[in-house]
Amino acid sequence: MGDASWLRQLVLPALAVVLGLFAGALLILISGDNPLTAYGGLLEGALGSWEGVGRTLDKATPLVMGGLAVAFAFKAGLFNIGGQGQLLLGAAFAGWVGYFFDLPAIIHIPFALIVGGLAASVLGATAGLLKATRGTHEVISTIMLNFVAANFTEWLVSRDGPWNDPDGGALARTPEILPSAELPRIGDLPVGFLVAVAAAALMWWVVRKSTLGFEIQTVGANPRAAKYAGISVTRITVVAMGISAFLAGVGGAIQTLGVNGRFEPGFNTGLGFDGITIALLARTNSLAVVPAALLIGALDAGSTLMQSRTDVEPEIISVIQAFILFFVAAPSAVRWLLRLRADAIESDDMQLASGWGA
């Protein structure tokens, strides 16, 4: 890949973001607010202070992991739409390790992250196994597992559940994690974000340089050819979904250890969908997932100040995201809207809809 094409690859995502924000501005206008004031508040809330930047990084961290999860599954031709449930499991199990075990920080933190990731990977690997052996489409199974995970984690911390906080009264939550499990901050910089960036780098290496990465990409490109080449499609499907879910689970774990300090059910709903937008915005390149997640994280982080300035509900962010996802997946729409020449936008077709597997 030449350097010129590297720059050209940025054209489509950039235009998609601009068009998405423009569509959002139209909606804000329709609902009777000033889009410039709204976006001004958004920008200031997200980047106007070091505290705001820290908040953006906090919001971006699970988004990086969620984006990596979707992107990794994409490499194997799989659509992991269950990031939400996997994240919840990761967050809950990390919360349990965080309060239950008393360990030195150097062991405690990685232990909690890994247990969270593994709990989530059970969910993902199940979906992978069902896909590979029974032809159950992963889009349906992972969504169903989202609801299962939501109910399960809610029970874990409910009053009758094993991990309930005895001091919480009627509140469903785990006890606070021990200080040794807390992911620290360096000034306003959350260490959890650095963990996410490291995960992105590691995934880049695995996909590009390792045998597993090669096998995964081969299965993703052409399962039949992979089978002829002696690659077990079943194994790769299970492993890819497992790793994908592991990444989402670690994202949830970081949220518990670095931001919330305990697990409470029901936070961050819709995060699984954010991962899809981010992965496609990054065109499934794991390094590009980081800036894409920062962008969506900034929208999230700034939405509170936007709301207090203009009454624009923070839900506008998911509408904007829907538009971004649409434009980034439909380069021809961007071309047509902006009257661009056919070769102005670099695009490779993203195709998942290969039927229902059977």
Place this chain on the structure above:
Amino acid sequence: MITLGRGLTLFTIVALTISYQIDDIQTTAVAARTVREAAPLILAGLCGLVSERSGIINIGIEGQMLLAAFCGFLGASYAVESMGSTPALLVGVLAAMAVAAVAGLFLAWTSIKLRMDQIIAGTVINIFAIGATSFFFAQGRTMPKVPNWSVPGLDEWPLVGRMLFDHGPFTYLAILVVAIVHVALFHTRWGLRTRAVGEHPSAADTVGVRIFRLRYVNLAIGGALAGLAGMALLQSASVFNRGMTNGKGFIALAVMIIGRWRPGGVLAAAVLFGFFNALQAQLQFKQAFDIPPQFFGMIPFVLTIAVLAAAGLSARPPAAVGQHYETE
């Protein structure tokens, strides 16, 4: 298939009779609720069926239903300020069908004109629906209640009366639409063309079927059905809630797969899932066992996966589903 269908029907009748002998009140409650819960799944499952039979995967049903429930609610809610409650509800129905049909046309357009991946396009609809309905949501509005149409005389019958003859209009409509789609799909020109386009588009093209037009038409029809599904949700809830579809659009896809892309199969599978939901609600309500409510909440979703896995490799979707068609 016919023998399997008859066997299941027979089994259901026997099980219902025995269960009724043991506990008539609870059996009646669960049976009635099963039919009520099945209605939106039937309509949404048929939405998926009409789309996929013509070759387009519709993963956006969840979003279509949510948009439909939202617009149906607002439509009826504003209309009732200047008219009676029945015409206001009709305004709601039209709004619901229209918005979901537009979403269906959008899906067809992204696939045909933009050559976008159909799963991603459906996801766009879902994300948009969650965001837009929450963004424009206004608390405190009410809509006229959807009336209950009990059939005089018949609704007095034991068990069957409450189960079949004591429902809102959208429940009867759902069952009627099953019959209509069945006849249309297997006994009309449109149905033959739809099946041809879903199985072998190039052959259909050769004999002069206008594939793209047919797909637009089918996605609009499917959308209208998803709109009715949204209204069926409002029929039980009477008010719009954020995210009120709660995964039903995705369960509808499972219903379609388990129903093997046939209207009768969709009906049977939807009743099965309606039964899961009704059972869960009844067990939770009665606190029959010392089991936490969250586990009851999992039942429909776990069973969806289990039934899908059991149906497994024998499920055969329309051959051309998900593929873009190239005209020469």
